[in-house]
Amino acid sequence: MSFSPKHILGIKNLTEEKITFILDTAASFKEINTRQIKKVPTLRGKTIINLFYEASTRTRTSFEIAGKRLSADTVNISASGSSVVKGETLEDTAKNIQAMHPDIIVMRHNASGACQYLADRLDCSVINAGDGMHEHPSQALLDAFTIREHKGSIAGLTVAIVGDITHSRVVRSNIYCLTKLGAKVRLAGPGTMMPQGIKRLGCEVFNNLEDAIRDADVVMMLRIQRERQGAPLIPSVREYARFFGLNGSKMDLAKKDAIVMHPGPVNRGVELGTAIADGPQNVILNQVENGVAVRMALLYLVAGGEKLNNE
Amino acid sequence: MKILIKSGRVVDPANKIDEKLDILVVNGKISKLAANIDPGDAEIINAAGLIVTPGLVDMHTHLRDPGYEYKEDIISGTRAAAAGGVTSVACMPNTSPVNDNLAITKYIINKAQEQGSANVFPIGSITKGMNGELLSEMGELKEGGCVGFSDDGLPVINGEMMRRGLEYANTFGVPIFTHAEDISLVAGGSMNEGSISTELGLKGIPWVAEDAVTARDIMLAELTGAHLHVCHVSTKGSVELVRHAKARGVRVTCEATPHHFMLTDEAVRGYDANFKMNPPLRAQEDVDAVRAGLTDGTIDAIATDHAPHHIDEKNVEFAIALNGVVGLETLLPLTLKLVTEKVLNLSKAIALLTCQPAEILGIDRGTLATGAVADITLINPNKEWTVEADKLHSKSKNTAFAGQTVRGYAVRTILAGKTVFER
DSSP: OOOOOSOBOOSTTOOHHHHHHHHHHHHHHHGGGGSSSOOOSTTTTOEEEEEESSOOSHHHHHHHHHHHHTTOEEEEEEGGGSGGGGTOOHHHHHHHHHTTOOSEEEEEESSTTHHHHHHHHOSSEEEEEEETTTBOHHHHHHHHHHHHHHHSOOTTOEEEEESOOTTOHHHHHHHHHHHHTTOEEEEEOOGGGSOTTGGGGTOEEESSHHHHHTTOSEEEEOOOOGGGBTSTTBSOHHHHHHHHSBOTTGGGGSOTTOEEEOOSOOOBTTTBOHHHHTSTTBOHHHHHHHHHHHHHHHHHHHTTTHHHHTO | OEEEEEEEEEEEGGGTEEEEEEEEEETTEEEEEESSOOOTTOEEEEOTTOEEEEOEEEEEEOOOTTTOTTTOOHHHHHHHHHHTTEEEEEEOSOSSSOSOSHHHHHHHHHHHHHHOSSEEEEOBOSBGGGSSSSBOOHHHHHHHTOOOEEOTTSOOOOHHHHHHHHHHHHHTTOOEEEOOOOHHHHTTOOEEOSHHHHHHTOOEEOHHHHHHHHHHHHHHHHHHOOOEEEOSOOSHHHHHHHHHHHHHTOOEEEEEOHHHHHOOGGGGTTOOGGGOOSSOOOOHHHHHHHHHHHHTTSOOEEOOOBOOOOHHHHSSOGGGSOOOOOOTTTHHHHHHHHHHTTSSOHHHHHHHHTHHHHHHHTOSOSOOOTTSBOOEEEEEEEEEEEOOGGGOSSSOOOOSOTTOEEEEEEEEEEETTEEEEEO
């Protein structure tokens, strides 16, 4: 098949076939990242703007490197250093950027739906690098890519995701992505972090970590934001770590060859004990590595995919 | 000055009339209803094929004047009312300054009389500045023309303050309009809480935020014997609470808005802030319950909660957009849709738009009785038209029904015998 979407706003509206196509495309790019000269001319002459309204190291760097390895010109704009502080609206900021004719805007924003908002109003392509509590498609794709690399295939696997489900865009994108690829998804977290109606997205919900990870093939731990401590959501990080942290011998409940994932950055000793974070089952750095390949694939496909070769 | 409205189907639920009649208006008052009235020297308005009703009463609007004239003012808001067949509106006090004093009340009434196209009945604030701390001077405000009291949009959080508000308003024989919402449960939410808010990643507002305060206020009405009017009921639970309270004999009335009986939270997909309002669009079971409440009489009035906002306040990320939609110009067709869908019969639908809200407000409108002020609406019930935001008479274009094809509109709106709108 051939697939060159105008935008990548979420996983929800992608088919299994399209997701697989993206992952296959990423696989073909991965090798570039280990070459002596890590650059191909694919996106030469294209301009990519990374518009980040929220702090991000990993995702922004990953998109930037992905763009640069494809020879695109990449520019980073972060909210703190821009006209946002002067009270400019999102639409005005975006239109000003558009006036400089970028080909792709990669945006992270704290408002759910912000990337859709941008795509509805601009001519250039928009890639969602995380919008509020809605979706984070490139993260879900790199997670699927990593699982596929380690497990061969995703169909039939059991994936447990543990943490603050309510506030996680990673979870939503992962539920869509993994269930479309045939995995069973289990969720666990304190009741204060489990949103209404989440089961309707096609997953099982547990109120303890142990049941969720029992016999799982993949255990994905979410970052717990320390700011949530003391707010009505959790009484303390200490108690959270005891009941919902992956530590001690809890991993023994999962399958022997299970892998441990985390979208980063890790709070050591909170959601992930150091022994497990550094243990043989963790694939966290593979996720980061694969993130570049997946984002190269997204930039390539959004920029035109196969059509680029004929230009 | 005589006019004769000829051969229309007169629907006047206040007087249990639904038949083809002529209406003679003399000097701005209803003079006579009968078949085949001799016109004499009266100006004749042919109403054959039209429905003729008392001028519609919208008991819940925000006219934004004084203070937010960039969204709406009394002139534009009443023009929108007239275009929607509405001759009387009650307006909420969340202006700037707040309508908590006689000067603002008088300003609103005078401006409406001098420059408006509809009657405007102000609702004063329960507490000064709507800040929940001190009672407004309700006695003087009622004398000045306020028909009720509400801190609409800013619920009275303190239970004792709400109790005293009810007791004090009752002293002067006027109702308290409650905007039932527990802010602590809203907790920053921007749409109905449920599977759709979870999917969209928008913080949800649970039904219990509305139901809990509806329950509290109903009990306070029961305790005090005062008249409580529950604004814009949107949940299954609220409808149920009002139904039970009425059965117990509590003095409670309530209203529902067209958007709450026409739309569900499915509409929020796409993040269009024209579907953001408070209370939020709810689930299908809530819409069904509101409709059932209209059918069985639990709900006493259909009101718009007409809430104009400037495009700059809506054309932003969903979470930070302001709440509310305009409604005056779509009230009538959306209510008539309930007749088509057999939720209501025509007479009941018109009652919800005329005599029933008039009775709650304690105003002598919503009737075609002999001697009443001749506020009259002529309706073409069959005309199909498409709602176009740009063509609304309101200054603000934040409708939730843009692009929808609806049926029926006012072809002539008469205020005290004078035509204020015609198409």
